[in-house]
Amino acid sequence: MCEGHSHHHDQTQAESVEMSPEFEISRRGVVKAVSALAGAAAIAPLGAAPAGATTRVEVAKQTTNKWKPNRYLLAGDHHIHTMHSPDATYTPLQQIKNGENNGLDWLVITDHGGTAHQKYAIDLISPEIAAARKQTSVHVFQGLEWNVPGAEHATVIVPPGRNTVDVLKKFEGMYDGSVLADLKKVTRATSTDGEPMAVEGLKWLQTQVQSGTIPMALMFANHPARKGLDSPHEVRAWRDTAPGIAVGWEGAPGHQMAAHPDVQAALKAIGSTTINGRGYYDNSPGADSFAGFAPTASENPYRTYGGYDWFTARVGGLWDSLLAEGKPWWITANSDSHSIFGSSLQGTHLVGGIPGNQDSAYYNTTGSYGAPVDSGAPINLYGDFAPGAYSRTIVGVAEKSYLGIMQSLKSGNIITTHGGIIDWADIRVTTDTDKQGVTIGGRTVAARGDSVTASITVKLASVVNSNGVIPQLKLVQLISGAVTGPVTDKDTIFAPQTTITESYTVNQTSGTVTFSHTWKNVQGDFYLRFRGGDGNKVDATGNPMMDVMGNASPWESLWFYTNPVFVTVLK
Amino acid sequence: MVAAALSEISWVAIDPGDSRLSPAHIESVIRSRATALGITIKWLATNPLATGDARYGFLIAADYDLVALKAQVLTELQSETSPFEDELIAAIAGKEQGRLISFPSDINVFTKHTPLEITSRSAIEQVVAVGEELPADAVIETYGYVRPVLYEGKITLFVERQYNGEFAPIEKANPHECCGGAHAPY
Numbered sequence: 154m155c156e157g158h159s160h161h162h163d164q165t166q167a168e169s170v171e172m173s174p175e176f177e178i179s180r181r182g183v184v185k186a187v188s189a190l191a192g193a194a195a196i197a198p199l200g201a202a203p204a205g206a207t208t209r210v211e212v213a214k215q216t217t218n219k220w221k222p223n224r225y226l227l228a229g230d231h232h233i234h235t236m237h238s239p240d241a242t243y244t245p246l247q248q249i250k251n252g253e254n255n256g257l258d259w260l261v262i263t264d265h266g267g268t269a270h271q272k273y274a275i276d277l278i279s280p281e282i283a284a285a286r287k288q289t290s291v292h293v294f295q296g297l298e299w300n301v302p303g304a305e306h307a308t309v310i311v312p313p314g315r316n317t318v319d320v321l322k323k324f325e326g327m328y329d330g331s332v333l334a335d336l337k338k339v340t341r342a343t344s345t346d347g348e349p350m351a352v353e354g355l356k357w358l359q360t361q362v363q364s365g366t367i368p369m370a371l372m373f374a375n376h377p378a379r380k381g382l383d384s385p386h387e388v389r390a391w392r393d394t395a396p397g398i399a400v401g402w403e404g405a406p407g408h409q410m411a412a413h414p415d416v417q418a419a420l421k422a423i424g425s426t427t428i429n430g431r432g433y434y435d436n437s438p439g440a441d442s443f444a445g446f447a448p449t450a451s452e453n454p455y456r457t458y459g460g461y462d463w464f465t466a467r468v469g470g471l472w473d474s475l476l477a478e479g480k481p482w483w484i485t486a487n488s489d490s491h492s493i494f495g496s497s498l499q500g501t502h503l504v505g506g507i508p509g510n511q512d513s514a515y516y517n518t519t520g521s522y523g524a525p526v527d528s529g530a531p532i533n534l535y536g537d538f539a540p541g542a543y544s545r546t547i548v549g550v551a552e553k554s555y556l557g558i559m560q561s562l563k564s565g566n567i568i569t570t571h572g573g574i575i576d577w578a579d580i581r582v583t584t585d586t587d588k589q590g591v592t593i594g595g596r597t598v599a600a601r602g603d604s605v606t607a608s609i610t611v612k613l614a615s616v617v618n619s620n621g622v623i624p625q626l627k628l629v630q631l632i633s634g635a636v637t638g639p640v641t642d643k644d645t646i647f648a649p650q651t652t653i654t655e656s657y658t659v660n661q662t663s664g665t666v667t668f669s670h671t672w673k674n675v676q677g678d679f680y681l682r683f684r685g686g687d688g689n690k691v692d693a694t695g696n697p698m699m700d701v702m703g704n705a706s707p708w709e710s711l712w713f714y715t716n717p718v719f720v721t722v723l724k
Numbered sequence: 725m726v727a728a729a730l731s732e733i734s735w736v737a738i739d740p741g742d743s744r745l746s747p748a749h750i751e752s753v754i755r756s757r758a759t760a761l762g763i764t765i766k767w768l769a770t771n772p773l774a775t776g777d778a779r780y781g782f783l784i785a786a787d788y789d790l791v792a793l794k795a796q797v798l799t800e801l802q803s804e805t806s807p808f809e810d811e812l813i814a815a816i817a818g819k820e821q822g823r824l825i826s827f828p829s830d831i832n833v834f835t836k837h838t839p840l841e842i843t844s845r846s847a848i849e850q851v852v853a854v855g856e857e858l859p860a861d862a863v864i865e866t867y868g869y870v871r872p873v874l875y876e877g878k879i880t881l882f883v884e885r886q887y888n889g890e891f892a893p894i895e896k897a898n899p900h901e902c903c904g905g906a907h908a909p910y
Contacts (some may be wrong), residue, residue: 430900
């Protein structure tokens with residue numbers, strides 16, 4: 154960090170960038186570091202560049218996530234349940250230790266919002282989390298899985314602090330869809346009449362940050378396509394209402410083990426005819442679902458594709474539609490760990506003696522099931538992984554701290570991996586104007602006519618994953634599309650201009666590989682992102698296939714996805 | 725089976741009014757009242773009502789006078805005649821949108837079938853596999869639960885490949901419910 158350096162010249166000088174780009178860059182780095190430290194808005198609005206000469210200040214203002222050679226890469230998981238959820242098994246300390254044992258650096262405890270959670274569970278879990286922090290090196294955030302009124306669930310993250318529990322409790326009491334439904338303020342947790350309450354809730358969180366009650370808050374929508382509840386206009390409303398808080402969604406849901414054949418066999422053994430989808434994505438449209446997500450002959454948005462949510466997996470789909478507006482929206486990958494495949498632990502309040510099938514009537518009067526007991530044998534009915542055992546949200550952070558981690562999540566310096574398919578990936582996008590360039594989640598600038606080069610360096614897997622192998626990356630794809638500006642129809646689902654721009658074959662099995670692509674003579678704003686995988690279950694167009702019900706071993710299609718980089722072409 | 729002329733059927737629409745009522749509850753009210761009146765329901769469909777307060781409207785058709793049935797169902801649901809009824813009927817009669825719960829069929833839903841068996845022995849006009857061509861000799865297991873939808877103007881059963889290489893309808897009788905379904909009635 155270079156926050157101690159003087160940077161006053163940048164505030165006043167108005168030179169053309171072309172005159173001394175290298176100098177420009179070093180100065181810009183200073184400006185950016187300082188403004189980030191001051192908590193200034195990190196993202197310049199789309200199309201902010203004025204016509205005419207470009208000043209270094211303007212360039213500096215529009216450049217985010219400056220590429221740097223050194224940073225910490227911290228693996229985490231923002232979606233984890235405990236016995237303080239009506240449908241989960243373990244103590245908070247057990248889940249934290251699970252994450253620690255799987256190499257996580259940070260995690261967020263996100264028990265389900267609801268009347269009993271708000272009334273009993275928060276007060277029970279808060280001291281448990283505080284005590285657990287003393288027994289681990291992992292950064293443990295206390296969060297909430299918010300029932301977003303009118304929509305799906307979402308992770309809410311608040312950093313540890315004096316007011317954390319109070320803010321979470323008030324927020325849940327006023328804005329959780331399930332609480333509101335119990336109070337008969339909305340029809341159902343997911344009914345569309347709750348949509349304004351979601352926006353109000355985000356505004357309230359924003360007020361807590363602006364007033365200094367809490368330093369930051371973040372919201373990531375969870376399993377967004379699972380039931381078709383998160384309509385495009387709702388997601389856009391969250392993002393546009395609270396751009397520093399509502400910052401993304403799970404690109405890949407948890408419960409990645411659910412459709413494994415061993416789980417299917419365990420279901421059959423107890424006489425169940427249930428057939429699980431990967432991620433428990435086995436739903437179909439309901440009355441609260443967005444009509445535009447209805448299945449067609451070619452695709453089913455209610456299923457996962459290569460383990461990823463359709464919103465993210467589909468090239469030119471809803472994620473790209475959001476990015477094509479030129480606005481940030483980030484993806485993560487998490488365990489959603491409730492009950493872990495092969496774990497022998499089970500709750501003490503089961504319905505019908507079936508592990509994982511908890512008696513929520515008991516929970517509703519207590520806010521806790523108490524610690525689980527050892528059944529003496531591995532339980533294969535469970536469809537989840539332990540935190541960190543399969544899904545990872547890897548953030549590049551400047552500062553190893555709670556706020557540092559949250560700042561990076563907010564800035565989009567995030568990649569997601571499944572099954573340890575890679576150790577890490579770094580992206581650097583440079584232009585003739587910005588020679589240092591920016592990294593993942595960043596925004597660089599180019600003059601019209603510049604060349605723009607995007608490079609990805611991937612550290613191939615060097616670690617035996619929890620399936621006992623070192624997975625092999627076989628392909629990397631560069632995906633890019635034009636930034637076409639804010640949409641007029643807020644329910645726009647597709648971005649047809651976004652395509653797989655280039656595919657690369659990975660021939661080596663260890664070490665690092667780097668792939669680059671150069672756009673020449675750029676004329677308009679665009680964005681780019683990368684993904685890659687083990688090459689299994691990929692269709693002729695290079696896209697992941699739909700995961701098969703009851704037979705989708707998560708180990709047989711492994712992907713990593715990066716977040717995007719935006720390129721703003723100065724007019 | 726002869727393709728269903730949904731437009732020639734006389735439909736009765738029921739708007740449950742209170743969107744807190746689960747579709748399963750509404751269906752059971754319709755069925756129990758019909759049984760008490762000696763009515764055999766031939767067609768039963770749902771359609772989402774595109775109003776602010778999301779809910780399913782129900783559509784009934786049978787070879788009976790359904791005035792009494794409708795009145796009794798509305799009374800039990802504490803609902804009344806709704807301005808959305810015409811819209812519901814137009815959507816199903818025009819084959820634009822809808823989901824069928826009951827329809828003419830003599831297929832045994834507890835055994836396996838080929839696509840041709842399904843289309844020749846029920847009102848279902850096409851069986852479509854999502855994302856792939858459905859082989860003519862595909863084995864379709866319905867698990868006793870068949871809910872075709874109107875898609876591209878046809879009564880369509882969407883199916884998907886499952887673990888054993890066979891196909892199954894994409895709408896499941898008991899999809900996974902987070903929190904045991906405690907957070908949403910459906």
